[in-house]
Amino acid sequence: MPELPEVETIVRDLQELILGKTIKNLQILRPNVIRGSDTIFKDNLIGKTFQSISRRGKNIIANMDYGLILVVNLGMTGRLGLQQDDCLFTHPAIYFTLNSGKILVYDDVRRFGKLDIYSEQEWLDRSAQLGPEPLSPEYKHTDLHEKLNSSGSPIRSWLLDQKNIVGVGNIYANESLHLSGIHPQRPANRITKTESQLLYKALRKILISAIQNRGTTLNNYRDVSGKSGNNSSKLRIYGRHGEKCLSCSDQVQRISFSNRSAFFCPSCQR
Ligand SMILES: [Zn+2]
Numbered sequence: 048m049p050e051l052p053e054v055e056t057i058v059r060d061l062q063e064l065i066l067g068k069t070i071k072n073l074q075i076l077r078p079n080v081i082r083g084s085d086t087i088f089k090d091n092l093i094g095k096t097f098q099s100i101s102r103r104g105k106n107i108i109a110n111m112d113y114g115l116i117l118v119v120n121l122g123m124t125g126r127l128g129l130q131q132d133d134c135l136f137t138h139p140a141i142y143f144t145l146n147s148g149k150i151l152v153y154d155d156v157r158r159f160g161k162l163d164i165y166s167e168q169e170w171l172d173r174s175a176q177l178g179p180e181p182l183s184p185e186y187k188h189t190d191l192h193e194k195l196n197s198s199g200s201p202i203r204s205w206l207l208d209q210k211n212i213v214g215v216g217n218i219y220a221n222e223s224l225h226l227s228g229i230h231p232q233r234p235a236n237r238i239t240k241t242e243s244q245l246l247y248k249a250l251r252k253i254l255i256s257a258i259q260n261r262g263t264t265l266n267n268y269r270d271v272s273g274k275s276g277n278n279s280s281k282l283r284i285y286g287r288h289g290e291k292c293l294s295c296s297d298q299v300q301r302i303s304f305s306n307r308s309a310f311f312c313p314s315c316q317r
Pocket of ligand 1 (some may be wrong): 292293294295296297312313314315316
């Protein structure tokens with residue numbers, strides 16, 4: 048599932064490729080990826096221009112004309128990219144024909160992704176329900192510590208809840224907990240102030256480095272031009288169960304809770 052670094056990579060690519068381009072036509076092959084009516088979706092978007100493209104958590108936010116906002120959540124396997132001869136779209140769901148003659152494709156194998164149209168106010172209300180951006184300059188380690196204090200959830204589950212902090216999924220939650228020496232099952236309110244500062248720094252470091260590496264491809268994730276991310280070889284704990292911890296040589300363990308695997312080193316993480 049694309050997390051913050053993967054979505055950020057896609058957003059930066061789209062800014063280069065489709066900013067200022069107008070949607071001339073729209074072909075919907077799989078209406079179930081659209082929230083609401085596909086006719087209204089089409090009527091709203093045809094003739095509109097991409098004014099700005101940004102990210103909020105794991106969502107791609109495209110500001111169109113007249114305050115209309117197209118929000119794309121890639122779900123498990125969603126992809127956005129320009130149709131090219133060598134680009135492999137196996138499950139196209141929507142074709143956006145642009146005035147440049149290029150076609151922007153939304154492709155989704157499992158179709159858990161969603162495209163939705165909001166007014167500015169509707170999106171502000173929706174966005175206000177999401178947690179803070181971990182890379183925002185306004186977000187401080189004291190904010191993280193304060194919020195951790197009010198929850199008894201296991202920290203790995205706490206990090207995945209988009210109401211607490213946005214953009215973090217299972218890969219980067221596991222990586223950040225390993226780097227900060229915190230066991231994935233530790234209750235959030237049992238994390239000390241010093242540890243929350245380490246976790247805060249770890250989250251930022253891990254996410255920034257993954258953006259620099261254009262995201263992690265384990266299975267489906269591809270950037271806009273169809274290329275895999277380069278971050279999978281940089282993972283230090285995720286998916287490495289049975290192998291040696293890269294920090295201490297103890298064996299990496301895997302446990303499962305809340306229907307997701309967690310990976311940790313019993314010596315480095317308490
Ligand atoms: Zn270790």
